[in-house]
């Protein structure tokens with residue numbers, strides 16, 4: 001029975017929701033394919049609100065942002081900014097805001113998160129036909145990586161952004177978090193008091209939910225730990241999430257901006273908890289790049305961030321406020337605390 005319960009917890013966050021909702025609550029959900037992943041909105045309500053139209057507005061936000069910031073859409077604003085590198089390009093206020101947040105978080109993480117990695121992520125092409133670029137190609141493309149060259153103007157009257165000559169933007173490490181925050185804002189504005197947003201594993205709760213954190217060495221349905229999360233986001237990064245193998249070597253999708261290659265991290269998975277999903281998203285990528293020691297320091301020095309890390313030598317490392325914040329229940333003794 002217990003085992004069955006655990007498995008159900010991890011199958012999808014939606015399944016968790018259905019188990020936990022009380023009988024008086026009505027739940028309405030919507031699943032959308034956007035941002036290259038499955039995006040789920042679930043709103044619980046006892047109140048008389050027009051939830052279907054709220055879900056539709058949520059979906060509109062996802063689709064709109066996808067068309068603005070996706071690197072896989074030629075005509076996206078992000079690609080326009082990259083194609084016109086060195087020049088200021090007018091854009092939507094939210095595109096400008098997201099780029100500005102990305103620059104801020106790059107600064108805050110000492111460049112471990114760097115949204116100007118776009119030329120390199122395009123060369124590795126993890127989302128398309130992955131390949132290992134030559135060392136010469138990597139060295140050449142690395143010259144284009146430098147978040148300090150991003151410029152953003154975002155006032156009431158004008159919104160524009162520019163990158164340095166030859167630079168390409170990739171907001172894949174932060175966009176889902178940013179859009180999750182937009183949906184959270186929308187729900188709260190409309191008086192929603194209980195909801196769960198899950199944009200491809202990038203999660204935000206409004207109200208309190210129990211969630212399983214995936215075991216990086218298990219099946220997709222295995223969790224190593226269950227947490228209670230109230231009004232917060234949790235975002236996980238790990239090399240197991242997307243990778244390919246060539247000549248016996250596994251290459252994963254999180255690049256070290258210093259080398260242009262998959263980060264050689266001692267982390268299997270890192271989950272960041274924060275009220276801000278934007279921060280949690282960028283930090284999960286950055287902490288993975290930094291490794292457990294520097295990554296933990298970064299989190300400890302940041303307000304509104306906690307983390308749990310699973311290391312490649314099977315240890316669990318938690319930031320000082322993690323246990324108090326989310327009362328983790330560990331489901332396996334595979335990892336040493």
Ligand code: AMP
Pocket residue numbers: 112113114115117121126170171172173174236237238241253254255256257281284285289
């Ligand atoms: P995440 O799954 O949130 O860790 O983000 C990984 C995605 O962010 C990758 O698929 C790339 O598009 C992009 N990315 C990879 N490495 C970095 C990095 N060091 N900084 C910023 N974005 C990155």
Ligand code: MG
Pocket residue numbers: 172173174235237280281282283284285
């Ligand atoms: Mg991220």
